Amino acid sequence: MASITVSFDGRQATVDAGTPAVVALKQLDPEAARGVIAVRANERVVDVSRPLTADAVLAPIAPDSPEGLEVLRHSSAHLMAQAVKRLFPETQVTIGPVVENGFYYDFKRDTPFTPEDFERIEAEMKKITKADFKVTREEMPKEQAIALFREMGEHYKCEIIAGIPDDTVSLYRQGEFVDLCRGPHVPSTGRIKAVKLTSIAGAYWRGDAANEQLQRLYGTAWATPQDLEAYLKRVEEAKQRDHRRLGQALDLFSLHPIAPGSPFFHPKGATVYNLLVQYIRSLYGRYGYTEVITPLIYKTDLWKTSGHYDAFREDMFLMSVDEDEYGVKPMNCPGHCYLFGTRKHSYRELPIRFADFSRLHRFEASGTLAGLTRVRSMAQDDAHIYCTPDQLDGELERFVEMTREVYGAFGFDRIEASLQTRPEKFLGRVELWEEAEAALRRALERAGFSYTVLPGEGAFYGPKIGFDFRDVLERSWTLATVQIDCAMPERFGLEYVTPESTTATPVMIHRAVLGSLERFIAILLEHTAGAFPLWLAPVQARVLTLTERTEAYGREVRDRFERAGLRVELDDRNEKLGFKVREAQLEKIPYMIVVGDKEAENRTVAPRSRTGGNLDAVPLETFLARMLEEARMP
Numbered sequence: 001m002a003s004i005t006v007s008f009d010g011r012q013a014t015v016d017a018g019t020p021a022v023v024a025l026k027q028l029d030p031e032a033a034r035g036v037i038a039v040r041a042n043e044r045v046v047d048v049s050r051p052l053t054a055d056a057v058l059a060p061i062a063p064d065s066p067e068g069l070e071v072l073r074h075s076s077a078h079l080m081a082q083a084v085k086r087l088f089p090e091t092q093v094t095i096g097p098v099v100e101n102g103f104y105y106d107f108k109r110d111t112p113f114t115p116e117d118f119e120r121i122e123a124e125m126k127k128i129t130k131a132d133f134k135v136t137r138e139e140m141p142k143e144q145a146i147a148l149f150r151e152m153g154e155h156y157k158c159e160i161i162a163g164i165p166d167d168t169v170s171l172y173r174q175g176e177f178v179d180l181c182r183g184p185h186v187p188s189t190g191r192i193k194a195v196k197l198t199s200i201a202g203a204y205w206r207g208d209a210a211n212e213q214l215q216r217l218y219g220t221a222w223a224t225p226q227d228l229e230a231y232l233k234r235v236e237e238a239k240q241r242d243h244r245r246l247g248q249a250l251d252l253f254s255l256h257p258i259a260p261g262s263p264f265f266h267p268k269g270a271t272v273y274n275l276l277v278q279y280i281r282s283l284y285g286r287y288g289y290t291e292v293i294t295p296l297i298y299k300t301d302l303w304k305t306s307g308h309y310d311a312f313r314e315d316m317f318l319m320s321v322d323e324d325e326y327g328v329k330p331m332n333c334p335g336h337c338y339l340f341g342t343r344k345h346s347y348r349e350l351p352i353r354f355a356d357f358s359r360l361h362r363f364e365a366s367g368t369l370a371g372l373t374r375v376r377s378m379a380q381d382d383a384h385i386y387c388t389p390d391q392l393d394g395e396l397e398r399f400v401e402m403t404r405e406v407y408g409a410f411g412f413d414r415i416e417a418s419l420q421t422r423p424e425k426f427l428g429r430v431e432l433w434e435e436a437e438a439a440l441r442r443a444l445e446r447a448g449f450s451y452t453v454l455p456g457e458g459a460f461y462g463p464k465i466g467f468d469f470r471d472v473l474e475r476s477w478t479l480a481t482v483q484i485d486c487a488m489p490e491r492f493g494l495e496y497v498t499p500e501s502t503t504a505t506p507v508m509i510h511r512a513v514l515g516s517l518e519r520f521i522a523i524l525l526e527h528t529a530g531a532f533p534l535w536l537a538p539v540q541a542r543v544l545t546l547t548e549r550t551e552a553y554g555r556e557v558r559d560r561f562e563r564a565g566l567r568v569e570l571d572d573r574n575e576k577l578g579f580k581v582r583e584a585q586l587e588k589i590p591y592m593i594v595v596g597d598k599e600a601e602n603r604t605v606a607p608r609s610r611t612g613g614n615l616d617a618v619p620l621e622t623f624l625a626r627m628l629e630e631a632r633m634p
């Protein structure tokens, strides 16, 4: 028999061709082979029992690794399909891919699945895992596979197989169940130890609304029951923290069919929004930005020049006015370039940093709109910097510094950076792109960030750095971004006069720290569960009176705090203190200021913090001074 060379972690061995992957790995390192769910052979993840036919570099795939979880989750889709077929034999199976944290399977069945069916399916899945069926792979000529599935009444599978270009297809069997599949899979059904069905949704065959409707059952699967439990807890926590729920509970904003995807900010939400703008604005002086106000509506010639008309038109609100085509701006950059180009600039004026909090509109498809995270109307803490090539590194450094300062102010300490490079469709010259990517790399390295490279993920006009922040639910969000523009300055013919009295094209940088204010508010709401820091809380304190006798003093306290510039409410309703406290806590108000007879007499207050702690009674002015200090904008 022919032999092949296998290797792992610096060790090498010769084995017979056809040796199962896991057997070869065991020979190289018995410890590493223990408990694996699949094996990586060269760059492919394969079944543990897959016969090796050529030289291979091997690596173990543990159940809780990203690849291992993918194998587990896809195997769970087969498991679910097997259970469904046992319980509801009239069902036809279609496809069962892996999704984030889980899997789904689309079934054709005329009767809708009910919550009781869920329980039965889960119970049946348990039986199948208990039986610990071996999962085996076999290859079959296409025609034979079609005949096999036709006999089983699986017409969708026949259609899928007919569309596969290869002559043979692979099938996976476990017990009585067989499915068309490329694999890989777990070695036996008993390896699936933590799986749960989660939800059901409608779907169409091949994702086309003209086709038959299918039922999509979703599930989640993990390496251990502990991991599954932790995940379900995170999901529950995320539901509680959902910004749409909190936005309503805290009376911050609402969305209405009259303006899809365009939030109405209520007084409290507008307070938060304006404070964020005010905060960023307060940094602009120090970081050298000047604010501009530019039009919302332009003739589309603007975007023909910038290149957005070709690349972005589908996402714009367009209209015709006086024979001309106009559009509502989806971003500020072209307007800023136009403004820069309206007069001559000397190198002495650079860098010019235009900041703009303007409202922007993008035509997002109605199906994709979601709360404040996917909207049609938004504003960013946007700015564009025009500088000389020599100033580029300094500008990037300054931006990283500002991002660090802002993230620090919000306590965002888990930051991950990524470099997003030239996409397939791009504008501008390749040399410019390469220089720009190199400058971004230098900026990241100088700032001491480790970063991942996302090839091809840059914008069509330039490469980009994203600074992702990981929230309490372990979700990662890109907030701050900086991009070097390789196209727009040339397309707009922008120039400045150099020290040698020649003209040159300025370098253009796009940057935002918070990103979209709408999205930032959503993320901050979910991260803090609505408990904003004191400086940002729409209501910073509520005065709670104990009895009718203390109403006058309560009003006096409120007025005093308000005059000092704090946002304070008075609750002088004739209700029990416990009730008033609970309400204020639900509204996430940072401080409750309790005033009873004793406080009125001594001119003190008895504060409580939102987290439940009773603080000692202190003189009114002392507590006011303390709050003012804590409420200072960072």
Ligand SMILES: [Zn+2]
Pocket (backbone or CB within 6 Å): 074, 075, 078, 172, 179, 180, 181, 182, 183, 185
């Ligand atoms: Zn499969």
Ligand SMILES: [Zn+2]
Pocket (backbone or CB within 6 Å): 331, 332, 333, 384, 510, 511
């Ligand atoms: Zn821009």
